[in-house]
Amino acid sequence: MKIEDEKSFDELTDKEYKYGFVTDIESDSLPPGLDEDIVRAISKRKNEPDWLTEFRLKAYRHWLTLEEPTWANVEFPPVDYQALSYYSAPKQKVDMPQSLADVDPELLATYEKLGIPLGEQEVLAGVAGAPTVAVDAVFDSVSVATTFKKNLEEMGIIFGSFSDAVKDHPELVRKYLGTVVPYKDNYYATLNSAVFSDGSFCYIPKGVKCPMELSTYFRINAANTGQFERTLLIADEDAKVSYLEGCTAPQRDENQLHAAVVELVAHKDAQIKYSTVQNWYPGDKDGKGGIYNFVTKRGHCRGDNSKISWTQVETGSAITWKYPSCILKGANSVGEFYSVAVTNNLQQADTGTKMIHIGKNTSSTIISKGISAGKAQNSYRGLVRVQETAENARNFSQCDSMLIGDKCGAHTFPYIDVNNPTAQVEHEATTTKIGEDQIFYCNQRGLDTEEAVNMIVNGFCKEVFRELPMEFAVEAQKLLGISLEGSVG
Amino acid sequence: MALLEIKDLHASVADKPILKGINLTINPGEVHAIMGPNGSGKSTLSNVLAGNEAYIKTAGQVLFDGIDIDELAAHERACAGMFLAFQYPVEIAGISNMYFLKAAVNAVRTYQGIDQLDAMDFLDLVEEKKSVVKIRDDLLERAVNSGFSGGEKKRNEIFQMAMLEPKLGILDETDSGLDIDALRIVSDGVNALRSPDRGFLVITHYQRLLDYIVPDHVHVLVDGQIVKSGDKELALELENEGYASWVDEKGA
Numbered sequence: 001m002k003i004e005d006e007k008s009f010d011e012l013t014d015k016e017y018k019y020g021f022v023t024d025i026e027s028d029s030l031p032p033g034l035d036e037d038i039v040r041a042i043s044k045r046k047n048e049p050d051w052l053t054e055f056r057l058k059a060y061r062h063w064l065t066l067e068e069p070t071w072a073n074v075e076f077p078p079v080d081y082q083a084l085s086y087y088s089a090p091k092q093k094v095d096m097p098q099s100l101a102d103v104d105p106e107l108l109a110t111y112e113k114l115g116i117p118l119g120e121q122e123v124l125a126g127v128a129g130a131p132t133v134a135v136d137a138v139f140d141s142v143s144v145a146t147t148f149k150k151n152l153e154e155m156g157i158i159f160g161s162f163s164d165a166v167k168d169h170p171e172l173v174r175k176y177l178g179t180v181v182p183y184k185d186n187y188y189a190t191l192n193s194a195v196f197s198d199g200s201f202c203y204i205p206k207g208v209k210c211p212m213e214l215s216t217y218f219r220i221n222a223a224n225t226g227q228f229e230r231t232l233l234i235a236d237e238d239a240k241v242s243y244l245e246g247c248t249a250p251q252r253d254e255n256q257l258h259a260a261v262v263e264l265v266a267h268k269d270a271q272i273k274y275s276t277v278q279n280w281y282p283g284d285k286d287g288k289g290g291i292y293n294f295v296t297k298r299g300h301c302r303g304d305n306s307k308i309s310w311t312q313v314e315t316g317s318a319i320t321w322k323y324p325s326c327i328l329k330g331a332n333s334v335g336e337f338y339s340v341a342v343t344n345n346l347q348q349a350d351t352g353t354k355m356i357h358i359g360k361n362t363s364s365t366i367i368s369k370g371i372s373a374g375k376a377q378n379s380y381r382g383l384v385r386v387q388e389t390a391e392n393a394r395n396f397s398q399c400d401s402m403l404i405g406d407k408c409g410a411h412t413f414p415y416i417d418v419n420n421p422t423a424q425v426e427h428e429a430t431t432t433k434i435g436e437d438q439i440f441y442c443n444q445r446g447l448d449t450e451e452a453v454n455m456i457v458n459g460f461c462k463e464v465f466r467e468l469p470m471e472f473a474v475e476a477q478k479l480l481g482i483s484l485e486g487s488v489g
Numbered sequence: 490m491a492l493l494e495i496k497d498l499h500a501s502v503a504d505k506p507i508l509k510g511i512n513l514t515i516n517p518g519e520v521h522a523i524m525g526p527n528g529s530g531k532s533t534l535s536n537v538l539a540g541n542e543a544y545i546k547t548a549g550q551v552l553f554d555g556i557d558i559d560e561l562a563a564h565e566r567a568c569a570g571m572f573l574a575f576q577y578p579v580e581i582a583g584i585s586n587m588y589f590l591k592a593a594v595n596a597v598r599t600y601q602g603i604d605q606l607d608a609m610d611f612l613d614l615v616e617e618k619k620s621v622v623k624i625r626d627d628l629l630e631r632a633v634n635s636g637f638s639g640g641e642k643k644r645n646e647i648f649q650m651a652m653l654e655p656k657l658g659i660l661d662e663t664d665s666g667l668d669i670d671a672l673r674i675v676s677d678g679v680n681a682l683r684s685p686d687r688g689f690l691v692i693t694h695y696q697r698l699l700d701y702i703v704p705d706h707v708h709v710l711v712d713g714q715i716v717k718s719g720d721k722e723l724a725l726e727l728e729n730e731g732y733a734s735w736v737d738e739k740g741a
Contacts, residue, residue, distance in 0.1 A: 440541050441579045443563035444572075445589070445649065446596035452564075455592065459583030459632065 030087040036060060039194050042087050046163050049170055052177075059183040059193030066187045072350040073379040073411055074319050076292065079257055086195045086228070152210075158203040159214055162230050165201035172203055176234055180263035180300045180327070188259040188321075189296040196230035196261065204239035204270075213469050215244035229260040235270035237303065242273040244472055256281075258317075260295045268303025268330065273311070275468055276324075279479050280316035285374070287346030290318025297324035298354075301333035301362075309336035310353065311467045313476040318347060323381065325354035328362035328390075335364040338464040340476070342457075343376030343408070344484060352382035352413075357390035357423070366397040369461045372408035373484055379411040386423040393423045401431040402460050404453065404484070432460075454481045490555055492517050492657055492688040493538075498549035500530075500537045506547070507533040509713035515657070518685040522699055523692045524724060525710035526732040531692045532576060534710070535661040538690075539573040540566050554656060568600030570656030574646040574663050581633040586645065587615070589633045590652055597653055618651040622678035640671035647678040658682065659690045664698040676701030696728035 030041060039060045043053040068079075152159050158169060165173050183193035204210055235241055258280070266272050274297075283290025293316075299308035310324040320343075326335030337353035355364035364384065372378040378401065386393045401410035412429050434456055442452030458465070458477055465473045493515040500508040507530045515521050525531050536544040538551065540563030551558045553571055561569060581589065594614070595605040606614065615629065622644045634642050643663055650658050660679065664672055679689070679702050691702055699707070699721060707723040708715045711732065717723065 435579065436543065437579050438581060440539075440543075440563060441575065441581070444539050444567050444575075445593035445653070446564055446567040446600065447592060448562070448564045448596075451592070451596070455584055455589070456581055459581050462583035 030085055032085045033082045034060075034084070034086055034195065038086055042195055042197070045087065046166070048166055051174060052166060055178065055183065056194050056196075059190050060195075062184050063187070063190040063194055066190060068187050072321050072381070073377065073413075074321060074348040074350050076319055076348075079292070081191075084257060087197055155208055155211070156205040157208060157210055158201065160201060162196075162199040162201045162232065165203075165232075169201075169203070172234070173201065173232065176232055176263070176265055178263075180265060180298050181261050181296050186296060188294040189261050192228045192230060192259045192261045192296070196228045199229040199231045199260070200233075201231070202233040202241065202243065204235045204241045206236045207238045208236075209239070210241040213242045213244050215246065227256070227258045227260070229258075229262075231260070231262040232265075233263070233272060233274070234265045235267060235272050235306075237267045238269040239267070240271045242275070242469060244275045244277075244469060246277040246279070246472070246475070256290075257292045258294065260297075262295070262297040262324075264297075264299035264308055266299065266301050266303065266306035266308050266330075266333075269305045270303065271307045271309075272299065273309045274299070274324070275472055276310075276312040276314075277468075277472055277476050277479060278312065278314045278316050278320075281318075282316050282345065282347050283318040285345045287318070290347070291316065293317035293320045293322060295322040297322065298327065299325065299335070300327045301330050301335060301359075303333075304330040304359070305332045306330050307334040307336075309334075309338070309467070311336075311338040311464065312340070312351075313461075313464070313468070313472075313479065314339070314341040314349060314351060315479045317349075320347075320349040320351050322351045323353055325356070326364060327356045327358065328364065328393075329358045330362075331359040332361045333359055334362070336467075337364075337366045337368070337382075338467045339368045340371070340461045340464045340480070341369070341378055341380075342371045342480060342484065343373070343378045345374040345376060347374075347376045349377070350379040350381055352380045354383040355385070355395060357384075357386045357393035357395070359389070360391040361393070362390055363394040364396075366395070366399070367463050368397075368399045369464055370399070370401045370410055371404065371457055371460070371480075371484070372401070372410050373404035375407045377409045377411070379413060381413040381415075383415040383417065384425055384427075385417040386420050386425065388419045390420050391422050393420065393425075395423075395425045397425075397427045399427075399429045400460070401429075402457065403431065403433045404457075450481075453484055457484060491515065491552070492519075492554060493690070494550075494552040495538075496550045496552075498534075498537070498551060499547045500533055501545045501547050502533060502543065507544075507713055508537065510549070511710075511713070511715060513708065513715065515688045515690060517656070517688055518683075519706065520683065520689040520691060520702065520704045521706045521708065522702075522704035522721075522724060523690065523708050523710050523715075524694070524696070524727055527694070529710045529732075530713040531694075531710055532661055533713075535573055535659050535690070535692055538566075538659060539563060539571060564596070565600070567653075567655075568597045572650050572653055572655035572658050574643070574650060574658065574660045576661040576663070576665060578634045578637075578642045578646055580635045580637075582635055584633050586629050586631060586633050590615075590649060593649070594652055614652065619648065621651040621681050622647045623674055624648045639666035640668065640675075643667060643671065643675050644678070647675055647682075651678065651682060656686065657688045657690065659692070660702075661692050662694060663691075664693055664695060672698065673701060696724045699724045 030038060039056050043056055181189050183190055202214060233243060264272050264274060280291035280293060301308055308326050314320050324337060328335050335355050341349045341351050343349045353366055366382055368380045370378040370380055380399045384395045399412050403410055410431055414427055416425055418425055438456050439449055439452045442455060457480055465476055468476055491514045495511050495513040498508055498511040523531055533544055537546055558566060591611050598605055624644055628641055663675060691704060704721055707719055707721060709717045
């Protein structure tokens with residue numbers, strides 16, 4: 001390695017988090033701390049019906065009986081839940097934004113900086129060839145603008161903020177909320193059930209194929225505000241939807257807690273594809289700051305022949321604790337999990353999936369690619385359970401780990417629990433170290449080391465990237481490059 | 490100006506001295522062959538020239554196209570026109586040969602201040618060059634060297650060389666593992682690339698390759714030093730007598 005290169009690697013390593021800026025918007029926050037009054041206050045501010053207030057309170061009371069889980073392969077100082085603020089909404093000059101023009105320009109400028117296609121001029125102007133992406137943007141807990149809503153409404157698709165859905169379609173929310181992730185599910189999901197702020201709601205009616213990718217960008221902005229998103233997505237019989245979720249957050253010194261819950265319901269013959277690109281602030285190279293990402297995501301293949309597919313690219317957060325799962329209840333239902341998890345510096349990730357086979361002829365596929373660089377720890381944790389009722393269930397799992405450098409770690413914790421003798425369960429796992437010989441080969445063809453690593457890692461992740469919608473795949477590759485900058489040298 | 494000028498080059502691998510004072514000058518248009526027994530330092534020479542960090546240059550000077558190679562990182566040497574056809578080309582899973590080559594061609598062009606090729610122009614160039622080594626289309630679409638036979642890998646190396654149009658091509662035992670047909674195809678490819686502006690350093694263990702790629706100069710490398718230089722007749726001499734006399738003389 002030439003000296004100039006070493007220098008440039010240092011520069012890259014020292015590079016500030018690209019999206020680390022703070023938008024100066026007055027936050028309308030509740031005081032820090034958590035008790036029943038705060039839970040009630042959150043519910044009241046959102047004018048929620050009594051049944052929802054009760055749901056929150058039940059969850060809160062149950063949460064008090066729980067302890068933080070310690071089984072994950074991650075380490076972090078204890079979170080002071082009483083020091084967090086549980087509600088924060090950007091103040092608007094008018095009470096309700098009627099259109100993008102009503103939205104705080106500073107907010108729009110923030111999204112602009114992030115390259116988020118909210119208020120995409122071309123789309124709004126109806127320019128031919130413009131991407132058809134409907135965006136429900138969540139800015140610190142409250143949805144500020146929804147585009148394409150009308151277009152979707154005509155097809156009977158409901159897509160908007162969770163709060164709006166509570167107002168406009170309470171019967172749907174009440175029918176499905178907590179049916180996939182019950183309020184007692186786990187410490188973080190229970191906390192979320194008590195204090196969730198906002199999120200997205202989507203309902204695709206019978207027989208409707210959603211004609212565009214639905215996307216939501218999450219972003220944490222106010223200091224010390226835990227973000228508790230709640231997403232509920234229902235595909236009714238024979239409906240089809242692809243949903244994209246991408247996240248970035250501004251730089252902060254305090255660790256920020258993010259405990260989201262995502263529930264998916266797929267009825268008979270329905271298909272849901274849920275893709276995530278997660279790029280929250282991972283902390284600096286000494287491990288200071290960064291998001292704690294403790295998320296519960298679960299899909300329920302409720303009807304026969306239904307399908308739920310999770311694709312995730314996780315490059316950010318100081319700690320990731322996340323297991324997007326599928327409960328395969330309907331006969332012939334299909335669950336898929338495609339994951340790329342990248343950890344650099346002092347990042348920790350404990351992520352994977354659970355595939356619970358209940359119905360006959362259910363099948364699941366798990367493809368997990370873990371990449372560790374710096375001093376990071378990356379764990380795959382997955383459960384494949386075949387219940388007695390699941391005749392002819394099939395699973396294929398492939399867990400590959402790549403190590404960059406010699407100070408990082410890769411771990412695999414596969415759990416397999418088969419209770420039906422007709423099941424076929426396959427598990428493959430590999431661990432590779434990025435080869436000096438591969439890098440030299442690329443160097444010798446004119447690619448610098450950074451490009452070489454990028455290329456090798458992207459090749460490693462290809463099976464997952466090809467599952468992503470096109471625009472996301474490109475973004476994911478870029479993110480991977482940004483995440484691994486300075487990891488070799 | 491000489492294309493490559495090696496002056497008293499010493500190099501080590503894992504602190505063990507391998508090259509012990511190499512002197513060699515290659516002018517544009519010349520093909521030089523380096524022959525030698527196993528362990529004489531042939532591959533070390535190619536790796537040191539190309540900038541493999543596992544090989545440490547300990548003394549001497551190498552000028553490539555007038556520039557001291559110490560000034561250039563491995564990728565810069567490649568961009569400046571030095572191409573190493575690997576003895577053991579590595580596999581890169583998930584990256585198609587075409588994608589890899591396009592990145593390489595454009596990296597070199599960018600370094601040289603030439604506009605990057607767009608997809609269409611790149612494909613035209615591929616069409617033009619693929620006949621050089623009769624490379625099959627399916628190999629172009631497959632991941633770099635993944636599942637290639639030994640012969641296909643070597644052919645792919647020559648194809649890459651044709652695409653990158655280097656000033657100096659270094660062939661590191663390109664003939665190893667090739668059957669006679671593959672050897673002919675690869676040699677034809679190299680011969681097609683011979684030109685007055687391009688030099689070659691052909692490293693080989695056997696004289697056989699030099700029947701096809703006829704060198705202007707032949708050097709015998711023993712124990713890290715060039716012990717004899719001559720024309721192509723020297724290769725035939727070696728074929729008959731072997732390296733034994735040189736090795737004995739050196740006391741190795």
